[in-house]
Amino acid sequence: MSPVAVNKRLLFNEVPDGYLELGVTLKLDSTSQIDLDAPLEEGAILVKTKALAIDPYLRNRMQGPSAKGYIPNFSYSLGEPISNFGIVVVIRSENPAFQVGDHLYDHFKFQEYSIIKDPTTCRVLKNEEKLPWSAYLGTLGMPGQTAYFGWKLYSYAKSGETVFITTAAGTVGAAVVQLAKAQGLKVIASAGSDEKVDYVKSLGADVAFNYKTKSTREVLDELGHGIDIYWDNVGGEILEAAIDALNIFGRIIMCGAISQYNTKTPYGIKNLFHAVTKRITIHGFVVADAIATHKEDFYAEFPKLVAEGKIQHKEQLHYGLGSAEQALIDTFKGDNIAKPVIVLDESL
Ligand SMILES: NC(=O)c1ccc[n+]([C@@H]2O[C@H](COP(=O)([O-])OP(=O)(O)OC[C@H]3O[C@@H](n4cnc5c(N)ncnc54)[C@H](OP(=O)(O)O)[C@@H]3O)[C@@H](O)[C@H]2O)c1
Structure with a gap:
C-alpha cells in the first residue's frame, strides 16, 4: 500500500486591509494528501520542506489578484499556498543533478511536501562551513x-x-x-x-x-x-x-x-x-536584479565571512506552518527579534 501522507499547507485566504489578521489572512489546511510512492516524471524530485523564511515583501504579494505587483504576476492567488524562500530536502529523485538527502535552496510553497517538476533553479547547499541551516534563509539567503x-x-x-x-x-x-x-x-x-x-x-x-x-x-x-x-x-x-x-x-x-x-x-x-x-x-x-550576475561571488565570499565570525547573524526559530502568520505579523510590529524562520522538520 502506498504511504499516503497528509500534506499540511498554509493558504492565502483573504486579502488583508492593512495589517494581517491572524487566522483570517492565512489559513492552515490539512485536507490535502500526497502519495509519497507515486511515480515521478523524469527530471522531477519529491522534497520535504525543512524550513521557510518570513520576509517583509510577503506583504506586498498579498494585495490581491487585481493589484499590480512590483514583479509581474507575483501576487498570491486566494486558496493557494503562499510561497517564499526555503530549504527542502530531497526524498526521491528522478533527476541525476539531485540526490536523496540534498538540501536545496529556492522559492517553495508553504507546504510539507512538494513535487518539483523542474528543479533547475534549486541550489544544492553544500554547507561546507557546517553553519546552522537557518542562516541560509537569513544572512546567507x-x-x-x-x-x-x-x-x-x-x-x-x-x-x-x-x-x-x-x-x-x-x-x-x-x-x-x-x-x-x-x-x-x-x-x-x-x-x-x-x-x-x-x-x-x-x-x-x-x-x-x-x-x-x-x-x-x-x-x-x-x-x-x-x-x-x-x-x-x-x-x-x-x-x-x-x-x-x-x-x-x-x-x-x-x-x-x-x-x-x-x-x-x-x-x-x-x-x-x-x-x-x-x-x-x-x-x-x-x-x-543582481542574482544572475553576482550570486556566485556571494556564495564564494559570504559563508566564509559568517563562519569566521566576520559577519554575525541571528535567526528566530518558530515551529510549524501554523506559526508563520504570527511571525509575519510580528515583523510588521517590530516584535521579531531576528529573521523569523519557520522550521517544519528539525530532523532533516
Ligand atoms: N529591495 C530588495 O530586494 C529587498 C530584499 C529584502 C528586503 N528588503 C527590504 O529590506 C527591509 C529589511 O528587511 P529584513 O528582511 O531585514 O527585515 P527585518 O528588518 O528583519 O524585519 C522587519 C523590521 O522592520 C521594522 N519595522 C516594521 N514595521 C515598521 C514600521 N512601520 N516602521 C519602521 N520600521 C518598521 C522592524 O524593526 P524595528 O524594530 O527596528 O523597527 C522589524 O523588525 C524591508 O524594508 C524589506 O522590505 C528589500
Whole structure:
C-alpha cells in the first residue's frame, strides 16, 4: 500500500486591509494528501520542506489578484499556498543533478511536501562551513544577498564616509552595518527597541539609537557633519529626514519602505528637490536584479565571512506552518527579534 501522507499547507485566504489578521489572512489546511510512492516524471524530485523564511515583501504579494505587483504576476492567488524562500530536502529523485538527502535552496510553497517538476533553479547547499541551516534563509539567503549586492553595486562607499542605516538590527540592516564598518565607514544606525540598539552597537555601529524614543532628525542634526549614504529600509518620514541630512553628492540606496507596507495613505516626501540641489543619487533596487550576475561571488565570499565570525547573524526559530502568520505579523510590529524562520522538520 502506498504511504499516503497528509500534506499540511498554509493558504492565502483573504486579502488583508492593512495589517494581517491572524487566522483570517492565512489559513492552515490539512485536507490535502500526497502519495509519497507515486511515480515521478523524469527530471522531477519529491522534497520535504525543512524550513521557510518570513520576509517583509510577503506583504506586498498579498494585495490581491487585481493589484499590480512590483514583479509581474507575483501576487498570491486566494486558496493557494503562499510561497517564499526555503530549504527542502530531497526524498526521491528522478533527476541525476539531485540526490536523496540534498538540501536545496529556492522559492517553495508553504507546504510539507512538494513535487518539483523542474528543479533547475534549486541550489544544492553544500554547507561546507557546517553553519546552522537557518542562516541560509537569513544572512546567507535572500536578505543577506540584498545587503551584499546593494552595498557592492550602489553604495560607492569610501573609507571615512558616514552611512545611516535604518532597521539596522534586521537581517538586511545588520549585514549592511557590518559591510560598512569593514570598509572603514562611520555607521549611524537606528532600530526599534533598546535591545535591538545594543545588538547593533555590538556589530560595530558608531552611533545607534532607538528611533521610537529619539527623533531621527535630531540625531542626524547632532552629528554636525551630515551623512554621505542613506540605506533606506523604511521610507516615509525617516527618508525625508535622511534627505535633509545628506551631504552633496550623497547616495540613497532604496532597499525597502516597511513603514508604508500596511498603510492606505502613503507618506508624501516633501523635500525631493534636494536631490537636485545636493546632486543626490537615488538607487532603488530589487535583489533579484543582481542574482544572475553576482550570486556566485556571494556564495564564494559570504559563508566564509559568517563562519569566521566576520559577519554575525541571528535567526528566530518558530515551529510549524501554523506559526508563520504570527511571525509575519510580528515583523510588521517590530516584535521579531531576528529573521523569523519557520522550521517544519528539525530532523532533516
Ligand atoms: N529591495 C530588495 O530586494 C529587498 C530584499 C529584502 C528586503 N528588503 C527590504 O529590506 C527591509 C529589511 O528587511 P529584513 O528582511 O531585514 O527585515 P527585518 O528588518 O528583519 O524585519 C522587519 C523590521 O522592520 C521594522 N519595522 C516594521 N514595521 C515598521 C514600521 N512601520 N516602521 C519602521 N520600521 C518598521 C522592524 O524593526 P524595528 O524594530 O527596528 O523597527 C522589524 O523588525 C524591508 O524594508 C524589506 O522590505 C528589500
